[in-house]
Amino acid sequence: MYIGVDCGTQSTKVVVVDVEGGRILGEASRPHALSEDDNGRREQAPADWIAAFLGAFFDAVERAGIAARAIRAIGISGQQHGLVALDADGEPVYPAKLWCDTETAAHNAAVVERLGGQAGCLDKLGLVLQTGYTASKLAWLRDSRPEAYRRIASLLLPHDYLNFWLTGERVAEAGDASGTGYFDTRTRRWREDVFAEIAPELDVERVLPRLIESHEPAGTVRPDLARELGLADGVVVSSGGGDNMLAAIGTGNIHPGVVTLSLGTSGTICAHSPEPVVPGSAMVANFCASHGGWLPLVCTMNVTSATTRIRELFGLDLASFGERVASAPIGAEGMTMLPFFNGERVPMLPDATANLDGLTSVNTTQANLCRAVVEGATLGLRYGLDQFGCLAEGVREIRLVGGGARSPVWRQMVADVTGSRVVCPEITDAAALGAALQAAWCQEGGELADLCVRLVHLDEASRAEPAPANVAAYREVYARYRRRLADRHGIS
Structure with missing residues (x-):
């Protein structure tokens, strides 16, 4: 059995997938609160994602009628672009600014200008920065909340944060990293010079997560959390990805x-x-x-x-x-x-x-x-x-x-x-299904296309x-x- 999770803007969804039988056994969701203002601010507390995950996980497993110890791997899909800035203890220094936050529009325009306009962005990143990408949120935090900015020890995206909570590992993969604004989408590497333009005070090697391939595990579920969830030891957590990337898998795209x-x-x-x-x-x-x-x-x-x-x-x-x-x-x-x-x-x-x-x-x-x-x-x-x-x-x-x-x-x-x-x-909440398929691919190996034929x-x-x-x-x-x-x- 495999678990797929989609941490979206409005809720976190969990599905239990029987890959061998080619079917969804159970699913559940829990809502999130959104904090917003007329100035374009859109923020959430990462702790709410964890609470929603826990509630939806136990509900989905119960509805599936399985023992949690039968779960072999977990995959996480998350809303893209969100800025989760953590201190040295792994605690958020500020609420997560979301993909739909436009309070940072002026910061995005300034970053694009510093990088040489659209042509400079394409040359350095393979895409043009847009309001909503993570880069402008980091620049906003630097200018607007300097006391929080100075405490930053790690920078993660929402799905990376849930992987970190599950495993204790700070890792990222190319799909979701593409939307940060400091990642070269052609070479699949962090662009350290671009990051330095946005956050010159931060040590890129210290604050950015280690990059892994999509088929690699982020790690295994922490033993204490595995006991809380009723999981066996050594349950794999796949690399995961942004919701759009995992929805592509979940639709066979x-x-x-x-x-x-x-x-x-x-x-x-x-x-x-x-x-x-x-x-x-x-x-x-x-x-x-x-x-x-x-x-x-x-x-x-x-x-x-x-x-x-x-x-x-x-x-x-x-x-x-x-x-x-x-x-x-x-x-x-x-x-x-x-x-x-x-x-x-x-x-x-x-x-x-x-x-x-x-x-x-x-x-x-x-x-x-x-x-x-x-x-x-x-x-x-x-x-x-x-x-x-x-x-x-x-x-x-x-x-x-x-x-x-x-x-x-x-x-x-x-x-x-x-x-x-x-x-x-048949499953229109495709990101959670895609996350489960990626988890099975990561844990079992083989061809992802075969899994898509079986489940999509x-x-x-x-x-x-x-x-x-x-x-x-x-x-x-x-x-x-x-x-x-x-x-x-x-x-x-």
Whole structure:
């Protein structure tokens, strides 16, 4: 038996996987609190992740009906980019600033300038730094919380921190490290000169974790913690990775030809590449994969986080919200929403706010407003897919994951907006499954592809084919969306 864990923005999920039988035996989740301000601050306490892990772990094992001693390995997926700065005792010096934190936008711009602009970033890192990456958070901590900054002994990402808690080892792997902003994604090494530009007072060899390969273990579960969890001695903890990297594994996106698109709190689009990519757009990140190879990726910041705001504004449950969306026509009768409630990464608008255009005395209905926010989030993902250019050529299908993927009307909308076939894996919380698959790969060896064939099953009932009439209608809706981007933000 193998455990997969996904520590996300809103909750930590745990799945128990029977690899030999090719099935999920049990799963559970526990929520996290998010601390946020209007200035873009988005923070969490790492202790909350541990508490959520413990609760979800015991629930999942109980639901699986197994003894914890049957577990052979654990894999951790975590939200990318978060800054977990620890003191010499392994305690956080400040709450973790998250991927969606935009308080550090000015620091990101300053770091990009110090590195020589976009061209300098590409030369040194293989990608262009964006607000939300770890580098700007470290620069912010240096300037805004100097007393905490001076206590830093270790810098970890969220999944690295959970690995550290499990094993006592400070390690990192290339996939999640790609999003720090001080890692060369082509050579898969820390970029010490870039780190020195951000944090010259810190000793890079002391504070940055040791790099390991994706198939290597981070370590084994600490004996005292193993007893608390009911585990046998020597349970392996795999390298783990960022949520996007592990979701790629969990959707079988480990070879060219498949795109994984997530309708989660944020939205991500990624495709496998056997070689580093030189993107035509600075918004495409040349990330490494957590199974070998590379995972060019685009991330938008407002997907279910945006739709939830409108749904809760009207006091609707998910079923009623879906009914409102389905009852409104394509284009929401002329209404266009740019749902940038948290600022935006793609397009690069960290300080943007949400806009709603095209309201009249006739079209201002609850149904149109619900449809407008879902369309706005989906059109933003289409904008992100456009940034891939030729990287998206040869894609056979889009595999849809995340909470929004459970909605039939949203699945059809993605198919119509992108003009592509869409299908969901049976397990749409793919990052936790991917973490369990990586754990089995790390512990057993062999081919990861064989594990994906055994465990990644597609839900044929979820398949959506683009409807020609809808595709044509969305061309105009998307053109209108692009005009609003140009009018509001000067983006053509």
